Amino acid sequence: MVNRILVLGALMIGLLLGCKPKELPEDELLAYLRDPAHGLRKSVEMNGVTMNIMYRPADFLIEQELAAGIGDISKLEKKYSKNYYFLMSLSADGREAVQAATMPHYQYSELLQTLSFRLGEFIQATTSKQDTIPLHNSVYTSTFGMGTSNDILLAFRKDSISTPDWIQLNVGEFGLGLGRHNLRFQQDDINALPRLKKKI
Numbered sequence: 001m002v003n004r005i006l007v008l009g010a011l012m013i014g015l016l017l018g019c020k021p022k023e024l025p026e027d028e029l030l031a032y033l034r035d036p037a038h039g040l041r042k043s044v045e046m047n048g049v050t051m052n053i054m055y056r057p058a059d060f061l062i063e064q065e066l067a068a069g070i071g072d073i074s075k076l077e078k079k080y081s082k083n084y085y086f087l088m089s090l091s092a093d094g095r096e097a098v099q100a101a102t103m104p105h106y107q108y109s110e111l112l113q114t115l116s117f118r119l120g121e122f123i124q125a126t127t128s129k130q131d132t133i134p135l136h137n138s139v140y141t142s143t144f145g146m147g148t149s150n151d152i153l154l155a156f157r158k159d160s161i162s163t164p165d166w167i168q169l170n171v172g173e174f175g176l177g178l179g180r181h182n183l184r185f186q187q188d189d190i191n192a193l194p195r196l197k198k199k200i
Contacts, residue, residue: 023197029057032194039189047177049090049097053169055185056085056153059196067199083136083155084125084167086185090176091149097176099145111175115140115152122172125156127164133157163187 024032033040033054040055058080065076090097098115100108114122125133137155156167168184 022194024194025197026060026063029059029194029196033057038192039186040193042183042185044178044181044183046179049092049176049178051171051176051178051181052087052089052091052149053154053171053183054087054089055190055193056087057193057196058083058085061085063196063199082159083157086154086156086169088152088154089149090152094148096143096145096147096150098150101145107175114174115150119152119154119174122174123154124170126168126170127161128166129162129164131161131164133161133167 032038035041042053044051058077061080062073062076065071066073070076071079092102098108098111103111119138120135123135123138125131125135127133133156135154136157139153141151141153143150154169161167164187166184166186167190168182171178171181171183173179
């Protein structure tokens with residue numbers, strides 16, 4: 001009797017997990033990514049500065065280019081499937097952490113140069129397979145002090161990795177007093193992420 005109950009319980013759990021939607025609209029997928037329970041968003045707070053790093057599915061980048069009329073979907077999927085993407089957001093008191101109005105000019109200028117061109121000196125990734133992956137590319141989005149955070153898209157190449165159990169972002173101190181941090185993302189959590197429901 002007990003065995004029968006256990007088997008039925010396992011079947012119910014399997015059915016519930018199987019019912020998870022394979023596609024979600026953009027707002028629901030963002031909510032999924034932001035939910036700490038899914039393991040795809042890591043946060044660090046030190047000295048009044050918050051750093052959020054969230055896994056960024058390639059679907060978002062593809063949709064952005066499609067909406068702008070750039071390229072066709074098959075070419076874009078091939079282009080963006082080559083990398084892991086993460087969005088790093090830096091904020092202080094609900095505003096951008098890097099602002100000309102709130103810091104000395106030399107510090108602001110140095111941080112701007114670092115975020116725009118030199119993050120590869122401070123950020124790399126490692127994996128459960130002992131791979132070390134340099135930062136392949138980063139894109140800093142400037143909103144000139146009008147945003148709630150400074151956002152930088154980070155890209156790491158997949159081509160030298162053989163199916164890791166996890167990928168870890170190793171972030172060094174780059175000028176905001178956050179210190180060094182190792183932020184680990186489980187491959188199972190990445191694989192479980194639903195796809196973005198296409199608008200077209």
